[in-house]
Amino acid sequence: MKKLLVVSCVCDDKFAPISLYLMNNHLSDVVAGVNTKAKELDAEIMYLLPEGSQVDGMEGYVRYVDASSPTLNNPYAVVQVLSGNLPRPMIQDDFVAEYDNKEVVVITPEEAYAIQCGSEDKFVAVTADGETEIKKVSAGTSVAEIADVDGAKAILVGGSKGKFILPQDGENTKVEATESFNSIVVYKTSDCMVDACVQLMNQAYEASCGKCVLCREGTSQFKQIVTEMTTGKAKATDIDLIKEVSEIITVGAYCPFGQNMTKPLTSAMELFADEFADHIKKKTCKCGKCYKAATLYFIDPDECQGCGDCIDACPEEAIEGKDGFIHIIDQDLCEQCGKCVAACDEGCIKSATKLPKLPRKRTKVGKF
Amino acid sequence: MATVNLTIDGKSIVADETKTVLEAALDNGIYIPHLCHHDDLHPNGGCRLCVVKQDGVDGVITSCSTKVKEGMVINTKDETAEKVRKLSCDLMFKTHPSECVGCPKYGKCQLASISQYVGDSGRDLRQQKLPLIENEENPLMLHEMYRCILCGRCVRACSELRGVGALKFEKVDGRMKVVINGNSLEEAGCQFCGACVEVCPTGSIRDKVGVFKDDPGLSREMKLVPCSEGCPAHINVPKYIRFIKEGNFPAAAATVREKAPFPESLGYICVHSCELQCKRNHLDGPLSIRNLKRFAASQDDGSWKAKAFQKDATGKTVAIIGAGPAGLTAGYYLKKLGHEVTIFEKLPKAGGQMRYGIPSYRLPREVLDREISEIEAIGVEIKCNSDIKSAAQLKAEGYDAVFVSVGTHAGNRLPLPGNDLENVYLNADFLRAINLDNPLPVGENVVVLGGGNVAIDCAQSAVRLGAKHVVMTCLEAPDKMTASDEEVTWAKEEGIIVENSRTFDAIESVDGKVTGLTVTGIEGLKFGPKGPEFTRIPDSTVTFPADTVIFAVGQHPDIDEEFGLELNRGRVVTTEGHKTSVAGIYAAGDVVTGTRSVIAAIAEAREAVCEIDRYLGGDGNIEENLAPEQLANPCIGKNEELTKTHRTEPSVNDADSRKCNFEPMDLGFDGCKAGCEASRCLQCDLRVQISPQKFWSDYAAEEGGQQ
């Protein structure tokens, strides 16, 4: 069967937009590397670029797709996308991914560049203060030399599949010529690590191709549980739950993305255990990021008349109560929408960042 | 084929090198849980239930997508692997209803079964219930995607097996979903093949209630191919329709003949109960199965004869009484089984009601003659003009077995004043006389009592004999008549007036000559144990003028006690296996069931033949493959126009040209119409090709119950 070498510029990690950088800045090297590989395989070449991107001087067979996924370095995932489906990898021995009656082989611009220029050069995307800059460094350079780690709180090395390290370890963390060093993200002391994990888990949920249960549902669970840590719903046991579940996902997920997507979260939980504990147990955020929006609503037990007017106002059906009894908002169900406040003519639905003492069981009006 | 040696759970296994670890394990009675895997589909690797430990490999491997290799050592009960499975199961149920109560799939659900096997770790993961959206908008199938666990089998079946691609994955509000690739299944090019339903392990994609019979006694094939099930003889309908589509008409005819020796006659007059069951009823109307059969049978080239079985003579003799479809069918197969057959027929020619009841404008006699001569050609002897008075006596004359199929040849006469006047006829006598070329005289005004197909035959025959005004009247309302809509329409086109919802009071006469029929309007008709119940509408009594009255209110067998068999309300009583009260005498067809249909008579005769053959020492096997092998291509591709077609209608002679003669009126299909209609078939049998879903208990059972 004929072969088709697809140059995938759509499988970059969110934090490491290296493919397009290489295409725009080192096109001739990439093309030379691709051509060498194509010759070796006796393959036709297709460049797969993200919809809307523009590469000056690009020639040859180019396809633009409205997809980007960490799985798009897998030939089957590429074939799916070329056929108009969502990307989903297939990892199976002697499986041949076919497109247009050709066997698909995938190469990234980075791999192509390495064929042409050797792998001494390493491109690293460094993100600090919301700005990303791509730097060319040589393997062996330390993280501290590449990014300004002074006064940082933590450094995420390797993006969505990477790990958090402390700034003091930046010195002896040396960049290797592997994917795990494609990006370095610097977090400031004012950044909340729990909030950072919420962002990371949202991204992981979006990036998961959804093929396998562990990664699809795992990202969805993590996203919810970590978010709950910032709104006061999480439980103390959730830390162990995440650790235990992550371990299993690392072994059991189908592709490298799923196997590694838990690492930023688990490494943050390890390095910043106190910060996580404060969020869960004390329901406070030292950085003031979380719990801000998360005003907690409660019904003042001393003022409630037990009329029940508030019950229907709550779209989550979080208000519980019976005629003549003090009404209570179930904090597990409450979504902090605040709609109940106006429903109470007596003005006894109030908000605070910390809940006062409230009745635990059904209590008659005036008996609390 | 090369094989490799491996060890699974300590058991040495030799497996074909093309197998996966999962297949090798299952083949050897070692059960590994699996859910996204389906025997007929590409591996997916999504459910993570099939993970196992391989010695020397870190972590776990996916057994459904890993090929066996020489020397592999596999542990399926590995602790880590079991943890992965349990977590996967836990996670699946976080988005799935936690209770199976009320789920129609319960009891047949692979997910429920597997979760019992794998168990639950009781982790405090979050419930993320999906909105309970039921999509019943599409015909035939419904989608309740809140039960979907995204195993992707449906998507794979639709694209890999069918080449349709009507289903796809899509992220909806961030969550992965299986969705229709368009606004509706029709728009997505769905062929309504049901493959997605067949492979779905959960209750999320299901057949709508009523599409298939929910009868646990039915075989999988009969359940899934409703037309074949609806046919009393279970003719392989989709197979012959496919032959027609391919243009191989003789093969189609041969397929019909595998189950019935009257393919072409059936093509003209079959009551087509298959069409009532056809899945396309739920789309845009059933296939015109009977007309397809008729066209194919007309193109028969006899090539099936070379494949027909003929057993050696057994020396046994069988007498058959009555040469209707039941008797002729029985004679045909008994002769093929090697028995000496003699059929005794009272009337001058063979054919039963196909000749002496059904008018020739519906079934040309050349067609019938040709099919009967096929039966005579293999050596079945038919003795016409032989009225047999007693079956028991015939048996006593030395036949090894007797088969009674004398049909229902005496018309029912209602107890009305004037019912015995001259020019008051019974259906059976009236139609028989026409076919004996000696029709009973009809006047200008004819009234037919009855609302079934036989009444229509009498009315239309009266028109053809020269009657000027023909009225049909019956108890039933228009929508409750037993005659088919099509036949009522044709009758009306010929000027026949249908007077519904009337009870008959008296046949009026003057000087012994019929002058009319007095009837009264009724309402609230019900059929109770004692017959019809209704209320008479006051002041609605009228008299239809008539000089001829025909009773078409049913027939009964023309036999009595003298026949020597136990009777019940005039019909021969049979027990299991078509046995009568006398050993060695069997009966089937109308004489047992009352007037039904040609195909029912044929189907019952075939069953009786098997019994008789076994009684005579044979194996009772009359199955034969007369048609060539057929490779049904399951990859049917998209069809956005599927429901834009309509049932093809036959060409029919107009009323004026047909009502003055007994020539065929319904001209059926030509090759072009037949091909067009055949391509409407949904090929329901393709679904039977798909491997049925298995449960872990099935594998355990195969292994003699270990597990």
Ligand SMILES: Cc1cc2nc3c(=O)[nH]c(=O)nc-3n(C[C@H](O)[C@H](O)[C@H](O)COP(=O)(O)OP(=O)(O)OC[C@H]3O[C@@H](n4cnc5c(N)ncnc54)[C@H](O)[C@@H]3O)c2cc1C
């Ligand atoms: C008017 C009419 C129209 C019909 N139209 C249709 C139709 O369109 N489609 C359809 O599927 N079905 C139709 N039917 C029903 C169908 O014809 C019968 O169900 C079918 O023919 C029954 O087959 P049988 O072999 O059991 O009996 P029959 O066909 O009745 O055959 C019985 C035979 O036994 C002979 N016989 C009776 N007594 C004796 C005796 N004592 N000795 C020797 N021979 C004897 C009779 O002469 C007859 O030839 C119709 C029936 C009638 C009456």
Ligand code: SF4
């Ligand atoms: S691990 Fe995640 S990204 Fe990889 S196949 Fe599974 S669902 Fe897709």
Ligand code: SF4
């Ligand atoms: S909170 Fe207000 S509205 Fe609700 S029951 Fe109490 S008094 Fe009534």
Ligand code: SF4
């Ligand atoms: S699909 Fe299966 S597991 Fe789900 S509710 Fe129905 S029977 Fe239970």
Ligand code: SF4
């Ligand atoms: S074509 Fe078949 S498999 Fe595909 S959606 Fe329609 S019925 Fe299901």
Ligand code: SF4
């Ligand atoms: S609908 Fe059924 S077959 Fe399709 S993905 Fe969902 S569970 Fe699997």
Ligand code: SF4
């Ligand atoms: S669509 Fe075809 S196979 Fe299906 S029931 Fe109708 S005739 Fe039979």
Ligand code: FES
């Ligand atoms: S059966 Fe192997 S992953 Fe689902």
